Amino acid sequence: MKTIIKSIIHGCFLVFFVTGLVVQASIYAVDDKGTEFEFAQPVKRIISLAPHATELLFAAGATDQIVGTVSYSDYPEAAKKIPLIGGYNKVDIERIMSKKPELIVAWSSGNSTEQIEKLRHLGFRVFISEPEKFTDVARSIRNMGRFLGTEKIAQAVSSRFLSELKALKHEYPRKEKVRVFYQVWNAPLMTLSDKHLVGQVIEFCSGENVFGDLDIISPRVSIEAVIEKNPDVIIAGMTKDRRGWLKEWEKWRVLKAVANQHVYPIDAELVVRQTPRILQGTRKMCEYLDIVRKTHR
Structure with a gap:
C-alpha cells in the first residue's frame, strides 16, 4: 500500500515538472523610493x-534585456548600440510603447515628472x-539583479564595490x-547640493560643499553668491x-580658489553618475583636496 502511495506521489510530481506546472517563487525588488515590485x-x-x-x-548583469535608452547612455561600450527613445529630460512616448517594455527604469530628479506619470497612466x-x-x-x-535574474552577478559586483569603498576610506582618512x-x-552657473551623491563624494574627501544645504538638487547660483562663499577650490x-x-x-581672481590656482577639471561621468565608477571620481576629488591642503594650509 505504501509503495502504491509513493508511486502516485512520484507520478504527480513528474506530471507537474514535465508540464511546467511547478510553482516558481515570485521575485521581489524595491526601487529607490521604497516601492516594492513583484x-x-x-x-x-x-x-x-x-x-x-x-x-x-x-x-547588475544585464545583457540584451535593455531594449531602449536615452542619449548619453554611453557606458559600457555595449550601451552605445541600444536604440534611443529620446533624451533623459524628454522621451518619445510612442517609441517607448513600440518597444513593449515590461519595466521602465526612470530617474525621478532628471526625467520629466509629467512623462513619468503619463507612462504609469498608460500601464x-x-x-x-x-x-x-x-x-x-x-x-x-x-535590486536590479533580482528582477534581471542575475542575483549572483549583482551580489558580486555590489560586494566588490563596498570592499573598494572601505579600502578608499582607509586610504583617505578624515x-x-x-x-x-x-x-x-x-x-x-549651476552646482549640486548635498541631496545629490556628489555631496557625499565631497564629504568623503573631508570637503565641505559650499552650497550643500540648498533644497534643490541642482540649483542655479550667481557669481556673486560664489564670491560670497569664497571656496578654497x-x-x-x-x-x-x-x-x-x-x-x-x-x-x-577675487576668489581664493582662482587666486591660488585651485580650479580643477574632473570627469563629470565619474562624479555625477551614481554607478560603481563613482569611486574613481571620489579618488580624484580626494587627490585635488589634498593638493589644496598641502599648498595653502
Missing part, C-alpha cells in the same frame, strides 16, 4: 531613462533609480576641511565640450 519571472524587456540607470543595469511599471548615498549604489545593483564649489554647468565637471569652463574663472 515579478513572476526575470524581466526580459527593459527601457532605461537615464545614463546612470543604464550603467547600473549592465553592472507601464516604472522603477525609480535615484541613489543618494554610496551604499545606495550597491543596494540598487542588488582630514582638515576644504571648502568646495562643484560646477555642474556654466551658463547659467573649484571643481568643474568636465566633458570634451566643456574645456573652456576653466578659463572662464580666470577673471574672478
Whole structure:
C-alpha cells in the first residue's frame, strides 16, 4: 500500500515538472523610493531613462534585456548600440510603447515628472533609480539583479564595490576641511547640493560643499553668491565640450580658489553618475583636496 502511495506521489510530481506546472517563487525588488515590485519571472524587456540607470543595469548583469535608452547612455561600450527613445529630460512616448517594455527604469530628479506619470497612466511599471548615498549604489545593483535574474552577478559586483569603498576610506582618512564649489554647468552657473551623491563624494574627501544645504538638487547660483562663499577650490565637471569652463574663472581672481590656482577639471561621468565608477571620481576629488591642503594650509 505504501509503495502504491509513493508511486502516485512520484507520478504527480513528474506530471507537474514535465508540464511546467511547478510553482516558481515570485521575485521581489524595491526601487529607490521604497516601492516594492513583484515579478513572476526575470524581466526580459527593459527601457532605461537615464545614463546612470543604464550603467547600473549592465553592472547588475544585464545583457540584451535593455531594449531602449536615452542619449548619453554611453557606458559600457555595449550601451552605445541600444536604440534611443529620446533624451533623459524628454522621451518619445510612442517609441517607448513600440518597444513593449515590461519595466521602465526612470530617474525621478532628471526625467520629466509629467512623462513619468503619463507612462504609469498608460500601464507601464516604472522603477525609480535615484541613489543618494554610496551604499545606495550597491543596494540598487542588488535590486536590479533580482528582477534581471542575475542575483549572483549583482551580489558580486555590489560586494566588490563596498570592499573598494572601505579600502578608499582607509586610504583617505578624515582630514582638515576644504571648502568646495562643484560646477555642474556654466551658463547659467549651476552646482549640486548635498541631496545629490556628489555631496557625499565631497564629504568623503573631508570637503565641505559650499552650497550643500540648498533644497534643490541642482540649483542655479550667481557669481556673486560664489564670491560670497569664497571656496578654497573649484571643481568643474568636465566633458570634451566643456574645456573652456576653466578659463572662464580666470577673471574672478577675487576668489581664493582662482587666486591660488585651485580650479580643477574632473570627469563629470565619474562624479555625477551614481554607478560603481563613482569611486574613481571620489579618488580624484580626494587627490585635488589634498593638493589644496598641502599648498595653502
